[in-house]
Amino acid sequence: MREWSGFSYIVTNLARFVRPREITFSGVNSALPMLACLVAKQAYDFDFTYINVAGGVDPRPSKVPISSSDPVLAEGSRSIFSNEDFYDLCTRGQMDLCYLGAAQVDGLGRTNVSVIGDWHAPKVRLPGGGGGAVMLPTAKRAVTWRTEHSIRTLVETLDFITASGGMHGVVTPIAVFMKREGRLVLSSWHPAASLDEVRARTGFAFEADGAEPTAPPTEAEAAALSKLDADGDFERDAAIKLR
Amino acid sequence: MASHSSKIIPLTELAALVADGSSLALGGSFLHRGPFALVRELIRQGRKDLEVVKQSPGYDIDILCRAGALARARAGIVAMEGNFGLAPWYRKAVERGEIRLEEHACATLTAGLRASAFGVPFMPCGGIHGSDLPGLNGWKQIEDPYGTGESVYAIPKITPDFAVIMANEVSEEGDVRVYGTSHWDRIMSRSAKRVLVVAEKLAPSTSFREQPELTMIPHFLVEAISVVENGAWPGSCWPHYEVDYPAVEAYMKDGPAVLKQHLDSAPEAREAAHA
Numbered sequence: 001m002r003e004w005s006g007f008s009y010i011v012t013n014l015a016r017f018v019r020p021r022e023i024t025f026s027g028v029n030s031a032l033p034m035l036a037c038l039v040a041k042q043a044y045d046f047d048f049t050y051i052n053v054a055g056g057v058d059p060r061p062s063k064v065p066i067s068s069s070d071p072v073l074a075e076g077s078r079s080i081f082s083n084e085d086f087y088d089l090c091t092r093g094q095m096d097l098c099y100l101g102a103a104q105v106d107g108l109g110r111t112n113v114s115v116i117g118d119w120h121a122p123k124v125r126l127p128g129g130g131g132g133a134v135m136l137p138t139a140k141r142a143v144t145w146r147t148e149h150s151i152r153t154l155v156e157t158l159d160f161i162t163a164s165g166g167m168h169g170v171v172t173p174i175a176v177f178m179k180r181e182g183r184l185v186l187s188s189w190h191p192a193a194s195l196d197e198v199r200a201r202t203g204f205a206f207e208a209d210g211a212e213p214t215a216p217p218t219e220a221e222a223a224a225l226s227k228l229d230a231d232g233d234f235e236r237d238a239a240i241k242l243r
Numbered sequence: 244m245a246s247h248s249s250k251i252i253p254l255t256e257l258a259a260l261v262a263d264g265s266s267l268a269l270g271g272s273f274l275h276r277g278p279f280a281l282v283r284e285l286i287r288q289g290r291k292d293l294e295v296v297k298q299s300p301g302y303d304i305d306i307l308c309r310a311g312a313l314a315r316a317r318a319g320i321v322a323m324e325g326n327f328g329l330a331p332w333y334r335k336a337v338e339r340g341e342i343r344l345e346e347h348a349c350a351t352l353t354a355g356l357r358a359s360a361f362g363v364p365f366m367p368c369g370g371i372h373g374s375d376l377p378g379l380n381g382w383k384q385i386e387d388p389y390g391t392g393e394s395v396y397a398i399p400k401i402t403p404d405f406a407v408i409m410a411n412e413v414s415e416e417g418d419v420r421v422y423g424t425s426h427w428d429r430i431m432s433r434s435a436k437r438v439l440v441v442a443e444k445l446a447p448s449t450s451f452r453e454q455p456e457l458t459m460i461p462h463f464l465v466e467a468i469s470v471v472e473n474g475a476w477p478g479s480c481w482p483h484y485e486v487d488y489p490a491v492e493a494y495m496k497d498g499p500a501v502l503k504q505h506l507d508s509a510p511e512a513r514e515a516a517h518a
Binding site (some may be wrong): 028029031053054055066067068069070071072074080082083084087090091092110113114119122123124125126127128129130131132133134135136137138160161162163164165237 | 272273274275276298299318319320321322324325326329333334337338344346347348349350351353368369370371372373374375376379423424425426427429430479481482485486488
């Protein structure tokens with residue numbers, strides 16, 4: 001059976017949120033979702049429209065860039081669908097799935113990407129508002145990821161509510177959460193972890209009815225990711241640890 | 244045929260148009276197609292108290308903070324990107340209270356610029372409900388006056404003193420062409436009081452007449468242009484060149500001489516040294 005690494009776990013489980021015939025978006029500072037969209041294009045036997053922050057619409061990039069906003073992501077694109085376009089698409093309710101970054105996530109799937117500590121006297125100034133405040137409440141589904149699964153990142157109380165509206169999904173190196181009746185519930189966990197471990201390392205309370213170990217990567221998923229990251233550079237740069 | 248006046252001027256003169264305290268909407272996004280040669284020239288000329296208005300600044304806002312040239316920022320998401328993470332000198336400047344930040348979502352900043360471009364005092368913006376940002380910034384919620392019961396946030400007008408755009412090609416008269424995504428350059432050019440341009444290349448005026456649909460900004464909106472080869476360095480300018488990652492890595496090092504070394508190794512500085 002194929003085994004997960006923290007890296008393949010996040011990328012592949014992000015890809016599994018992509019659905020047929022939908023419009024899916026990846027943005028800035030989002031190398032893992034960018035890879036997830038490219039994996040989905042190769043691994044899944046259905047059509048969907050992949051748009052990205054470089055203006056790409058189903059692009060055919062000649063390589064996978066380090067920067068997820070690199071103009072190479074519009075190579076072979078059938079259109080340039082620029083920033084104002086995809087934000088407007090989202091606010092008018094036509095964005096099916098978008099990937100949005102987060103520093104902290106709470107049990108309602110709200111996010112903080114602004115600050116650790118008090119906004120006016122920050123301990124750590126984070127990147128800031130970005131897409132979330134507008135896209136999280138207006139996209140049909142939004143999904144986020146954290147490379148660190150801990151009580152610092154999955155919190156009971158956010159230091160600042162940058163974006164509300166609730167994530168449809170959250171992927172970490174050891175777990176996949178999905179929203180049910182307005183709260184995040186555990187959907188599955190990394191087979192090398194356990195339900196107890198996920199609970200111990202999560203700051204918010206959650207239900208886990210029906211949760212089970214995550215199904216291993218399919219042959220197509222594994223093949224797509226190893227082709228996209230042939231030299232292992234992305235996996236090395238991401239440096240994702242289970243613990 | 245009537246003679247025309249050229250809008251092409253040297254980079255030093257372009258930077259001299261920007262007074263201390265100006266607000267600058269800088270084109271591009273993160274490390275991609277930003278007017279970085281002009282940003283560096285402002286630092287060389289000792290400009291102070293500037294404001295950056297940009298949805299996704301990174302290197303540009305960071306180097307302005309590092310040089311002590313920035314006083315204020317209106318920004319959506321700030322990062323170096325491409326494995327470099329947070330913008331460290333920007334982060335320190337905010338944490339120490341050295342610059343005043345107005346935190347936006349990218350789309351709220353765009354809404355403010357749209358208000359200016361459309362000639363109205365504010366612009367409704369979708370989303371934002373449930374976020375702490377409106378409370379922070381004093382954004383007002385208004386109910387649909389046509390009775391749908393829907394309410395939206397009204398973002399006040401943002402009118403930068405300058406939009407500074409990094410172009411792929413310009414005509415001598417000031418027409419501006421970019422390749423690939425336009426990022427937010429178009430709305431910046433319509434919302435700012437004055438438009439300045441750094442251009443990679445000069446192209447024949449006839450080429451603009453042959454394909455006018457490729458012109459993002461017509462000449463009459465543009466005040467002045469400098470042609471600077473590799474002007475977006477260390478960022479990319481598609482399709483001419485990609486990000487110079489070793490140069491960004493060298494910039495990210497801490498140390499008293501790093502900023503000067505970086506400024507001195509920039510293409511426009513080397514060009515000036517050989518002129």
